[in-house]
Amino acid sequence: MVKEVNILIIEEDAVLAAQLEDTLKAVGYRTWIMADAKEGIKLLHSNTFSVVICEMRSAQMNGVQVTQAVHKITGQTSVVVVTPYSFISSAIEAMEVGAYGYITKPLNSSEIRIVTERAVEKYFLLSGNEEKDFLVDLAIRDGLTGLFNRRYFNELISSEVNRLKRSPMALSVLMLDIDNFKKYNDTQGHQAGDVLLKDAAKVFKNSVRPQDVVCRYGGEEFIIILPQTDKMASKIVAERLRVQFELYLKSTVSIGIASIPEDAHESGELIEKADGALYQAKQTGKNKWCLA
Secondary structure, rough: OOOOEEEEOOOHHHHHHHHHHHHHHHHOOEEEEEEHHHHHHHHHOEEEEEEEEEOOOOOOOOOHHHHHHHHHHHHOEEEEEEEEEHHHHHHHHHHHHHEEEEEOOOOOOOHHHHHHHHHHHHHHHHHHOHHHHHHHHHHEEEOOOOOHHHHHHHHHHHHHHHHHHOOOOEEEEEEEOOOOOOOOHHHHHHHHHHHHHHHHHHHHHOOOOOOOOOEEEEEEEEEEEOOOOOOHHHHHHHHHHHEEEEEHHOOOOEEEEEEEEOOOHHHHHHHHHHHHHHHHHHHHHOOOOEEO
16 A cells, blocks of 8 residues: 555454454554553554544443544544444444444444545545645535535545446445425525535435445535445435435435446446436436436
């Protein structure tokens, strides 16, 4: 790797620690393992780590406490918590205080790799002085929702599609549009419209995996990249998003789905197919998803 990447694994379970280490070393990362959370945190004073991986429900220090302790020392290091799938809600608590994301148990090597890779990308993207952090955020984030913007999406989807040419895997894109948003904006006012957009962003973020990337595409349109997700799995994600949106926001959303390799082989074609499927959903009743 061009850049040396140090990963600190704070894990009491030696078997889990070894699984994490084996997967990350295979990618090319340099790993450090500490069974004691407090001793692991001390290492941050004398070493630079791109990512810290820790247990969410440890008796020593839980994921929230580790995240807070790490960010007191450095704001750049990404924290990833490990949690059983049934306790994902507790991982969300860690994310609310600044954790990057979570890895579910039983461990899956692909999930470990993808989540850690994204966390490392964030570290290198945002490392540097405060002014640089601000300017980077300004360039890649949507100012209203805090999501990645269209510019960042275009760069990332091109990168993801090029990666698939080297390692063929499935990838899907969901294009989402809030139904009747213009009418809502006109009747409720622009401030209420802004609140709905921000709440929509939260629902979308909380309804997908850490490795999935949610972006604001423009206006009331959002777009989500689902790595290693085929068309069948993407339908399940789309339905979950549709239901969660209607449940929590008392509004509805239409969704277009397109996948590689079924629908496209290039990023531009993939987006075009997702947009076409979204148009079909809007024209045939709204509050639904359609496949390309």
